[in-house]
Amino acid sequence: MKLWVRATLLTVIVAIGASTVGCNGAASGKPSGNEGASGGDANEFKVGISVSYTGPNAQNGLEAINGLNMALDYINENDGFNGGKAVLATLYDTKGSTEEAVKSAQKFIQNENVNAVIASQVSAEVLAAGRYYDEAGIFTIAMGTSPSVMQKGWKHIIRGSVNYDFVVPEVVSCINDMEISKIAVMKDQSEAALTFAQAFEEKAKEQGIEILISESCEPEDTDLSAQCARIIAADPQAVFISMTSNDCGYFVKQIRQYGYDGIIFDKESFFASMVGIAGAENSNYIIFANPYVTYEKIEDCTIDNMRAFLEEYQERFGQLPTTEIAYRAYDSAMVIWEASKIAGSNEAEAMLAAVPKIKIEGLGGTMDYSNNDGEPYHTVRRFIYVDGVNMDWNEWMESGGYLKYKETTKNEY
Amino acid sequence: MVIQLLVAALLTGSIYGLIALGYSLIYRASGIMNLAQGDLMCLGGFMGYTFYNILGLPIFGAMLCTMVSMFLIGCVLERIVVRPIFNRNVSSSALILATVAVSYIVQSLELVIWGGAPLNMKSFLKVQTITFLGVSYQTESLLCIGVALLCMLTLHIFMKKSSFGIAMRAAAMDPIAARSCGINVDQTNRITWAISTSVAGLAGILVGPLYGITTTLGTAMSTKGFASAVVGGYGDMYGALLGGGVLAALETFAAGYLSSSLKQLVAYVAVLIVLFIKPRGLLNVEAVKD
Numbered sequence: 136m137k138l139w140v141r142a143t144l145l146t147v148i149v150a151i152g153a154s155t156v157g158c159n160g161a162a163s164g165k166p167s168g169n170e171g172a173s174g175g176d177a178n179e180f181k182v183g184i185s186v187s188y189t190g191p192n193a194q195n196g197l198e199a200i201n202g203l204n205m206a207l208d209y210i211n212e213n214d215g216f217n218g219g220k221a222v223l224a225t226l227y228d229t230k231g232s233t234e235e236a237v238k239s240a241q242k243f244i245q246n247e248n249v250n251a252v253i254a255s256q257v258s259a260e261v262l263a264a265g266r267y268y269d270e271a272g273i274f275t276i277a278m279g280t281s282p283s284v285m286q287k288g289w290k291h292i293i294r295g296s297v298n299y300d301f302v303v304p305e306v307v308s309c310i311n312d313m314e315i316s317k318i319a320v321m322k323d324q325s326e327a328a329l330t331f332a333q334a335f336e337e338k339a340k341e342q343g344i345e346i347l348i349s350e351s352c353e354p355e356d357t358d359l360s361a362q363c364a365r366i367i368a369a370d371p372q373a374v375f376i377s378m379t380s381n382d383c384g385y386f387v388k389q390i391r392q393y394g395y396d397g398i399i400f401d402k403e404s405f406f407a408s409m410v411g412i413a414g415a416e417n418s419n420y421i422i423f424a425n426p427y428v429t430y431e432k433i434e435d436c437t438i439d440n441m442r443a444f445l446e447e448y449q450e451r452f453g454q455l456p457t458t459e460i461a462y463r464a465y466d467s468a469m470v471i472w473e474a475s476k477i478a479g480s481n482e483a484e485a486m487l488a489a490v491p492k493i494k495i496e497g498l499g500g501t502m503d504y505s506n507n508d509g510e511p512y513h514t515v516r517r518f519i520y521v522d523g524v525n526m527d528w529n530e531w532m533e534s535g536g537y538l539k540y541k542e543t544t545k546n547e548y
Numbered sequence: 549m550v551i552q553l554l555v556a557a558l559l560t561g562s563i564y565g566l567i568a569l570g571y572s573l574i575y576r577a578s579g580i581m582n583l584a585q586g587d588l589m590c591l592g593g594f595m596g597y598t599f600y601n602i603l604g605l606p607i608f609g610a611m612l613c614t615m616v617s618m619f620l621i622g623c624v625l626e627r628i629v630v631r632p633i634f635n636r637n638v639s640s641s642a643l644i645l646a647t648v649a650v651s652y653i654v655q656s657l658e659l660v661i662w663g664g665a666p667l668n669m670k671s672f673l674k675v676q677t678i679t680f681l682g683v684s685y686q687t688e689s690l691l692c693i694g695v696a697l698l699c700m701l702t703l704h705i706f707m708k709k710s711s712f713g714i715a716m717r718a719a720a721m722d723p724i725a726a727r728s729c730g731i732n733v734d735q736t737n738r739i740t741w742a743i744s745t746s747v748a749g750l751a752g753i754l755v756g757p758l759y760g761i762t763t764t765l766g767t768a769m770s771t772k773g774f775a776s777a778v779v780g781g782y783g784d785m786y787g788a789l790l791g792g793g794v795l796a797a798l799e800t801f802a803a804g805y806l807s808s809s810l811k812q813l814v815a816y817v818a819v820l821i822v823l824f825i826k827p828r829g830l831l832n833v834e835a836v837k838d
Contacts, residue, residue: 189664190764197665350808357759360556361803361811368549381666381760392677393552394684412668412760414676 180216180481182207182471183224183249184464185239185264187231187257192379194408195256195460199278200226201452202461203253205444206468216250216475221468224249229260236260240267249273250481253295253467256460257379258284259326265289274483276470278463280403281327282334285509291483293490293509295467297426297499299331299402305424305515306400307338309528310373313537314548315398319371320349321362321386325379331402332377339375347371352378357385363393372548373398384412391417396544404428405520408457415523420540424515426499427459428525435524441498459499466497470504470511549804551683557793557800559689559758562696565792566751567773568780569700570744572788575777576720577740578630580643584651585748586770591654592618592749593761597667600753607672611695614753615746622745625650626738651766658763669756692754699750700789703743707785716740775819781829790830795819 184203186196200223207221215221224247227239236255243249244267251274254261258281268275269289276295277284280302285294310318318339322332336346348369350362359382366374367390374390376383376399387399387409399421407429410418433449436442444465449455456462470493475481477489493504493511502511517528521536531537541547567589574582595617600610633646673687707713719726719736727733751769752761759765772795780791795815802814822830 189659190762193664193666352808353812358556358560360559361553361800362808364549364552364556364804365808367552384668385759389686392684392686392688394677394679414671417676 178219179222180219180251180475181222181224181247181249182468183239183243183247183252185227185229185236185243185252185255185260186460187229187235187255187260188226189228190231192231192257195458196228198456198458198461199253199256199464201448202456202464203468205447205451206465206472210468210472216472216481217479219481221472229255229257231257231260233260233263236264237267240264244268244271244273250483251275251471251486253278253464253471254292255279256296256463257325257327258330261292262287262326265292268292272483274471274474274486276467278460278467279327281330283326283330291487293470293487293504294511295470296463297512297515298510299327299334301510301513302402302424302515303331303334303338305517306335306375306402306422307342307344309422309424309517310339310344310375310400311342312532313373313398315372316343316548317345317347317370317372318400319347319366319369319374320377321359321366321374321390322349322351322377323354323356323379323382324351325354328377328379328402332375335375335377335402352382352386354379354382357382359386359389360393362386363390363395366390367393367395371397372546373400375400375402377402381409381412384409387413387421388417396420397546398422398540404459404518404525406458407431407455410520411457418520419522421520422517422528424517425459426497426512426515427462428518429457429459430455430525431523438498440496444498462498466499466502466511469495469497470502551681552685553800553804555685555689555693557797558693559796560800561793561796562693563751563755563769563792564772564776564796565789566696566699566747566754567769568776568788568792569703569785570748571774571777572780572783572785573740573744576783576785577716577737578634578643580630580640580647581774582741582744583644583647583770584625584654585744585773586766586768587651587654587658588618588621588745588766589748589752589755589769589773590761590763590766591621591658592745592752593669593756593765594658594662594667594752595749596753596756597662597669597761600756601667601670611750611753614749618749619742619746622742623738625745626741630741631734631738655763655766662763664763666760666762667756668760669753671757686758688757692758695750695754699747703747703785712736712739775816779819779822779829781831784829784831787829787831794830 186199188196210221227242229236229239243252252268254275254277256278258279261277261279261284269291272291275292277292278296280296280299282298282300322328352359401421401423404423404425404427405421430436433445436445445455473493473495474486474489477492478485490504491507495502504511518525519528519531567585570585592614596610596614599605599613629646633643672691675687677684678687715731716736719731719733723733776791776795777788779794781787798818799811799815803811
């Protein structure tokens with residue numbers, strides 16, 4: 136064999152070996168699902184999950200699957216679904232596409248005979264596939280946050296995360312509390328981001344906050360230099376970002392590197408994965424309102440049930456979740472379980488009738504469906520990322536953090 | 549804002565130029581379009597991640613290892629995929645299809661080896677921002693521009709001054725005449741593929757810390773690189789670099805002064821206009837005849 140061929144093969148083998156060692160683990164693209172499970176079994180309660188585990192949203196999907204697996208194991212250790220064993224349906228990758236989300240819905244319905252589905256955190260996918268679940272009468276819990284999901288009138292779909300309609304007023308209120316009056320907005324073109332940005336801008340204007348400039352980008356467009364330059368030229372007191380997937384992290388990194396050192400408001404929790412992209416030093420002073428936060432170290436978590444979840448997650452998967460989607464999937468599974476326990480039945484209609492009676496402690500706080508609107512969270516907490524930790528915003532303000540920020544950055548409002 | 553946009557355009561133009569360079573080199577040498585160029589760039593990014601993040605090599609060491617690895621992969625590609633099909637005297641469509649197949653194979657291998665989750669390369673430099681005359685710049689952008697320009701300069705010197713580079717150019721211009729002068733045309737073609745893959749790999753590692761690495765990155769970059777090559781003059785090394793700069797400038801300044809929503813629209817309308825007015829590209833490059 137020629138020398139150059141040997142050298143090539145050796146290089147490729149070294150690269151594969153190093154990458155396999157460095158990139159192993161369930162969080163790196165190897166979802167663990169119950170492959171091969173199909174057909175209905177009277178002693179089983181089959182749960183499908185519709186997520187993307189390849190492409191830019193892959194990390195979210197992989198962690199959601201991990202969170203769901205943990206929940207199903209816990210449920211099985213505690214008598215299952217009315218004695219029925221919780222089983223994860225075959226995984227189907229939506230690949231971040233509404234078309235694939237519809238296909239996976241059809242497979243769950245026709246091939247898998249699922250009892251319940253946890254639908255994607257990408258609201259556009261839920262909006263595309265939702266009617267199939269509803270028409271098939273499948274108990275579905277959506278992880279997405281767009282208000283649109285619950286406005287469709289689908290009887291069989293409830294939400295397992297927060298509705299952004301409850302987040303917008305809290306964010307605007309926070310901006311007012313900090314006496315900030317001039318904002319720049321950065322959004323991408325995903326349905327959830329656009330909806331949220333529009334609601335935010337309307338609410339902000341109502342409250343007398345001036346939107347100096349509103350920039351946008353295509354999803355997955357990571358060259359945001361022009362948008363950063365325009366935003367900095369507008370000289371805002373703060374920037375509000377309504378972006379999904381990893382775009383958020385790239386924008387924060389680039390705008391900080393272009394010299395912007397002011398407050399950034401995020402439409403949702405600034406995940407640890409985003410901090411990984413943007414860099415910890417660039418992620419300071421990012422404020423958001425959300426039930427969930429991610430942690431870089433277990434020691435930073437002071438919430439008992441969350442801490443227990445994180446410890447188990449780390450033990451099973453070798454690292455902490457870097458997005459909040461693991462929490463959403465876990466909580467969604469717990470809601471399904473609670474519905475079946477209250478109903479005393481695994482039938483979808485009985486479980487749905489039981490939903491308004493659900494009130495459980497989720498990882499993000501109390502999940503209370505008693506308003507009969509299919510929404511679990513009606514209030515959210517404010518957080519700020521400072522020095523590597525997501526702090527409670529009220530604690531930060533009370534401890535003089537805002538004054539210290541103004542002294543450090545010389546920004547005045 | 550002008551200067552920041554200019555630096556951004558130079559950075560993007562450098563990346564597009566490196567990818568376009570690969571397209572042009574291969575077209576000039578083999579007469580075909582290599583539609584795997586974007587995915588090879590992506591592969592370079594993943595390899596760069598492996599050398600830099602996982603194996604912990606210093607940045608220039610990681611770049612060098614990436615380029616060498618991609619060079620060898622280019623050699624293998626040409627030897628086991630392109631050359632056998634080329635020697636069967638099939639139409640160029642068959643060769644193009646082969647490169648499409650390579651593209652999908654590379655993407656699938658990336659998924660298997662590195663997984664589906666996007667990978668974030670560590671920053672190259674500790675100091676991320678420098679301020680000059682009241683304007684802030686990303687130091688990584690400046691480093692990437694410098695490295696890309698150095699690569700292009702090295703390639704220019706190699707092609708113009710070295711005997712092998714002259715042999716490559718001769719083989720590209722007229723393979724029959726080159727053979728009759730004793731030039732090993734097969735070898736020069738293989739090296740051309742290898743160089744093309746190597747510069748694509750360099751582009752991949754350069755974008756890593758800035759934009760992250762995903763298996764889908766290659767598709768977007770591939771289109772931009774191809775458009776750059778066409779705008780500059782398909783098949784011309786300097787045209788590729790010029791095209792990359794022009795396309796990047798159009799995109800960046802359109803986003804900066806009009807709207808970010810118009811970025812793609814303006815850039816590709818400009819590509820069409822160039823094709824209508826100067827179908828051989830800005831440098832008026834003659835196509836390779838079948």
